[in-house]
Amino acid sequence: MRRLSITLALICLLVLTTPVLTLAQPGYTPHEDPSLARTAPDLTALLTYYGNTFSAAALGKYVDAQSLLTELAQAQIPDELTVLADRFSALASALFGKMDRADRLLDEATELLATNQPQAARAKLDAAADIQDAQSLLIDIDSAARSMKSALGTFAAPVLRQIEPAYTRLEQNLLRLSNLLDEVSRLRQTLDEKQKALATRLIPTALTLNITPQGVFIGESVTASGFLSASTPLPERTITLQLGKESTIATTGPDGAFTIAVNIPYLYVSQMLLEAVYLPAGDDTAIYLAAESQPAIINATYHLTKLDVTVPEKTHPGFPIPIIGQLSSPGEEVERIITILWDDVPIAGRQAKGKFSFEITPPDDVTPGKHALAIHVIPQKRYAPASREFTVDVSTVMAQADILMPSVVVLPWQTGVSGKVTSDRAPVPDAQIEVRLGRSTTFIRTTADGTFSARINTPFNLSLAGPQEMSVTVTPTQPWYEPLQIKREVFTINPSSIAIILLAAGSLGLFLYRRRRSAILTAAAQPVVARPATPQHLPITPAPIPKQEFIGFKGIILSSYFSAVEEIGNLTGVVLGETTTLREFLKTTAPKIAASALPLTELTVLAELALYSTRQLDAEAAAHAEKQASAIREELRRATS
């Protein structure tokens, strides 16, 4: 027992001193509790990023500057500053918009002037005139920046020192922007003067355009003809005929006339515009202005495609969808290509002519809900495209399961579960059945008629008896069926556990019974020993004084001791019991015999030597013992008298 207690104490100490049970937080991981995080808007960063925005604009990167402003709308700005920041951003956005537009218009005007088109350039320059307003916008922005600096200073006094450099940078960028605006204004003025000079210095030209026939099928061609002249016809000049994005080049003849075939692209529109343009090149750039013809209208014809199609409004995952329809177009019936898109993703392609019928299957991972189904007929030369769009509601089908399971299960023996899986009274074959009881699981599949019969090994556990959950999960192979789970409580009885518990309880009872009985028997067999503390209550059985004859010096000593013991016993009532040691007797009686205590102590030591020691005792020891016994006797007598 002592060893066990030491071992356990050591284990306990070890456990407590090792970090095994440390309940502190785990080691550092890089995240913090957002609910405890400090809200700290970085106002200096706000001014810095406004500065960056104007810096980008000053470099002519208006799109970048605009996108930075758009992102600033997402910034975490205190409510007190939101109105000011929004106003500032709106002014900056308007400024960047104006500058971007002016920049583009002036670029276009430059290009037009380079090709001797002063009239077109004039329109661009006039449109860019509102760049003058940008200066006043910039003044507003400068004022708003000062207000913002002041507001930020009030709002975030501790960071005022950090705000100052950010504001200075913003001011510098605003100044750069102002300089850029001045440059743009000067450019506009220069271009304006150049336009006027060109218009007065160069000779105007005229360009005519005719087409035959006026109406054609797409894919065919028309003949375009015209005439280029200044004051006289202009031969050997290049004319560009522009039809949508397509262009055709013609060259004027000696009489300034040109004729060329222009192919009509497969564009399924009823009208197209053809335009002829003359741009001076080479020496002409110093003499003639550019010319544009009046646009000629081409009436284009093509075959419309009519697509009639029916698609079911509802379907199930994995279910094929029938698509039935008819294609019709004027003219000859041709084979067309049809593509089918499921949620804008192509899933099938078919060739069809006239009436058609085919099936498509939605993707395997289709989720229940509404989905877009589009059917496109690809354009084919004169035949225009056609398309129809539908919404298909995908839903799963509920299967039903009639399950027969026992209400009482005896552990740990096998138990049977059977049943039938159906849907709208039709059997569901090959469905996976998972039967679970506690931690035991068994799998089986339904037969062709939807039935199944499974046996499950019930698990061994410590439970005696009670309800347990038994579940049957049905997972049909067909994707259109919804998985199904049925749970029921069964009453389980565990005879082996009951037997083990009864055995354990019985043995414990037996143990306790035997222990009690043994204690009673031991108590009955043992003599009752008087206790000094309670001598008056306990029956005293005196120790039998040895009757044998003591011989030699040891005998004298022991005779003296026992005679003293007897006399002390007579006086105090304390007797030397069978299990009482000589020292215990001394300890018990010493307080009661006062002056005899010392001689009794010496006599006890001598008696112990005589009884237990191998030491030879001499006559002197024997005489001393007798003397002590005599002293005790004397003292006791004195005490009683």
Added chain:
Amino acid sequence: MRLHKVITITTLLVILALTALVWFFPSNDDFRLENRFWNGASETLSGPFRPVKSLAQMPAESTLLLIPYVDFTAAELQTVKDFVVQGGTLILADDYGYGNRVLEFLGFKARFSGRPLLDPLVNYKNQWFPRVVHLSDSPLTEGIENLALNHATAIANVAADEVIAQSSAFSYLDLNANEKQEANEPNGPHPVISRYSLGGGQVILIADPSLFINSMSGIEDNHQLIQNIATLNTTPPLVDQSHLTPSNLHQTKDLLASARGSLASPLGTLGVVALALSITLLPFWRERRQP
């Protein structure tokens, strides 16, 4: 009562009390599904996600969320690669862990930067919680306008067509960890979610696993991201718990759980019964042996 008896009983009581305390003390480990506190994933991941305690348990063609806070063995890396090549979807969410080991093994150029991504302007509360506002069209970002990160990093070496989400233009990588933007620190936008194909499967990198902790779920559209991950495949998504740093408490809980499992087995139960019988019957056996 003798002293050694007092020591024995006290020791046994202390051991029992400590065992009960460890057993019932709630887990506080990061990202653990059983942790109900702010840094756990009991609310975010326990619904649709199923925990896997070993990478060897993964079924093919499913989605696996991997938070690599513990290094990988060569065999584990190969298992992850095989899983992806055979059609699985790997969501590798890391900031300062061992994600780059996986990327290196898979042969990708992309790397987790390992530096804090801060955003002083577009954020939730403060710059340590960058808000992600640039999201490209993807099944992963359906129905999401904003995401909020928590002590995140960025993904480096990402091609434009691989980016799914990136931080704002005001974000930056805090290279010297002084929480202030400096001239040499790269400006945003920085990719925080990217996607790659590998064999029949795909790998999605997320530069902040903290998106998945309970306290971040209700912020911005983080919850929707988790929902979208859960529906990437038809099979239930899995979350690997074997590469999360285990705390001492968690290790002790595991130890107790395995001990309980052993005792609950038929052999263990019989052993306990036999031990109980031996202890009760030992006095009788001793009694008989005495003459």
